[in-house]
Amino acid sequence: PAPMFHWSKWKKRMGASASSSKRPVFDEREDVNFDHFQILRAIGKGSFGKVCIVQKRDTEKMYAMKYMNKQQCIERDEVRNVFRELEILQEIEHVFLVNLWYSFQDEEDMFMVVDLLLGGDLRYHLQQNVQFTEETVKLYICEMALALDYLRSQHIIHRDVKPDNILLDEQGHAHLTDFNIATIIRDGERATALAGTKPYMAPEIFHSFLNGGTGYSFEVDWWSLGVMAYELLRGWRPYDIHSNNPVESLVQLFSTVSVQYSSTWSKEMVALLRKLLTVNPEHRFSCLGDIQASTYLSGVVWSDVCEKRVEPGFVPNKGRLHCDPTFELEEMILESRPLHKKKKRLAKNKSRDNSKDSSQS
Structure with a gap:
């Protein structure tokens, strides 16, 4: 078995230093821990381990709780990513993001408690063959433009905007x-890593990777938004x-293939999509101002969008959880260390360790 990971090494990163006003990645004071939540049901697997619905016992507020086994995290070499995600989430909050409320850990797992969103992800709805109208997609573009504009103000490139997310x-x-x-870039810096999900990645990411060019910046997220909007409509x-296309062939593709727009879409929507799917990032729409200036969105009352006062055209079915029902069964039956038995298990480990200690003294 792999040696136990030394979380103490990460303590320096987790507990914010006295001088820093940043919240620590994991609360050193352990104000909030696993016992403060009641687990209601398992709902799925995400990039950060597994997800369940929980209720905070004192406030009765509902959240989603993501949890990841530390040992697995080390074996898969995901520690850095997890910490980067936590560090970023601690610093941001926005109406159109899934926000982090608490993070903590115990001997086995790391936990992130985030906004509970029960409407399912857009990939799920695409797979259910939902026909998204132009009006619906128009609102998604507005809401995501606000989210991306906010991320830009926080120096963050998301790098994985797609229906699944x-x-x-x-x-x-x-x-x-x-x-x-996601990555944080400071003024004037550029990102260079080949990161993202290929079908949604902007041309300049592949270019930079192949030619070691000047790298890329915030514009890549707006390209992904364009790809996603097109996919939802079409x-x-x-x-x-x-994902298996070689990078060389992709660079070639962007310079030769022209995108086909549906003749049923409004001219203004096509014009907006063209500006998002502009191969040259310098000419691409890539900030809120660009979007707000487009003819297609001239009638949008942005203050209403911010306040969620614009009614979405597509409302997910109430009463159905939009996730895979087999997951819950798996968690109950197949999981070797199920969450709902954690308390017992940790207590058992503790008493075993204590008896070991006393037998050695």
């Missing part, structure tokens, strides 16, 4: 999640790209 609330508003491969993506 957009969660709907019960009213149908969009929220961006999963900061697993049911397939503007470019036929798959």
